[in-house]
Amino acid sequence: HVQLVESxxxxxxxxxxxxxxxxxxxxxxxxxxxxxxRQAPGKGLEWVSxxxxxxxAKYYSDSVRGRFTISRxxxxxxxxxxxxxxxxxxxxxxxxxxxxxxxxxxxQGTLVTVSS
Amino acid sequence: xxxxxxxxxxxxxxxxxxxxxxxxxxxxxxNSYLAWYQQKPGQAPRLLIYLASSRATDIPDRFSGSxxxxxxxLTISRLEPEDFAVYYCQQYGxxxxxxxxxxxxxx
Numbered sequence: 001h002v003q004l005v006e007s008x009x010x011x012x013x014x015x016x017x018x019x020x021x022x023x024x025x026x027x028x029x030x031x032x033x034x035x036x037x038r039q040a041p042g043k044g045l046e047w048v049s050x051x052x053x054x055x056x057a058k059y060y061s062d063s064v065r066g067r068f069t070i071s072r073x074x075x076x077x078x079x080x081x082x083x084x085x086x087x088x089x090x091x092x093x094x095x096x097x098x099x100x101x102x103x104x105x106x107x108q109g110t111l112v113t114v115s116s
Numbered sequence: 117x118x119x120x121x122x123x124x125x126x127x128x129x130x131x132x133x134x135x136x137x138x139x140x141x142x143x144x145x146x147n148s149y150l151a152w153y154q155q156k157p158g159q160a161p162r163l164l165i166y167l168a169s170s171r172a173t174d175i176p177d178r179f180s181g182s183x184x185x186x187x188x189x190l191t192i193s194r195l196e197p198e199d200f201a202v203y204y205c206q207q208y209g210x211x212x213x214x215x216x217x218x219x220x221x222x223x
Contacts, residue, residue: 035212045153045161045204045214095160101208102151104172106160 002026002105004096009110016086016114022079022096022107030055030074033099036081038092039109046092049081050099064090086114118143118207120215128223135192137218139205144185146209152181152190155217156201164203165190195220 008020020036036048049070050059058070069082079096091114097103119142129135139150148168153161163172165181168188178193192199200222205215 044216045206047212047214101149102163102166102172102206103153103161104163106162109160 002098004098004105004107006094006096006107006110009094009112011113011115012086013116014086014088014114017082017084018086018112020081020083020094020096020110020112022081024077024079024098027098029072029077029079034070034072034079035097035099035103036070036079037095037097037103037106038090038112039095040089040092043092048094051079083112086112088114090114118145118210118213120205120207120213122203122205122215122218124218125216126219126221128221129195130223131195131197133195135190135195135199135220137190137192137203137220139183139188139190139215141186141188141207143210145188145207148184149207149209150181150183150188151206151208152179153204153206154199154201155204161204192220 003025005023012018033052035050038046038048051070067085071080093109093111095106095109097106121140123138150168152165155161164175164179169181180191182189202217202219204217
């Protein structure tokens, strides 16, 4: 059964840092491009970052470039998102998703709240 | 960047009725790389349609997609109670963008 499970969300102050994790099961994460997508409360979906199957290329949205870093651990079959210099407008549910152009499956999401 | 505009913002219908959702792109979506997702409250989105008209695994045939170029449509032939949700289109022909969503609510 293919599954993604995120963790690591929580409440953090503006300027703080957080590391999100996404554990994959039922498939080998390094065989696929993987992506982080976020959704602010009551809002739509926003693509955040992507890592290619080879791990050789990483892409970021303009809104997070220079602050967020995507990575993975093939031994742990896990994807990560290191988030630094967090801002109030980074508040959102963060989803990891397997990326084949379309996104399928998605994890259940983890909530990041940036507030003083 | 390709901007996707979904309409209407909200669709109020009764179970058994037909739902027609629109997704319009600011420029042509190459190779009809257009997908549709369903999202229920508190849940992650679920892939329904890819390549504009191909149903994803285990998606009921009451869901159908059509269109090409800049105009795409998701049709739900007969609404079931579990179909009331928010629907998003997404293009993957040029980078990645999502539409703003259409909420299908019970009338």
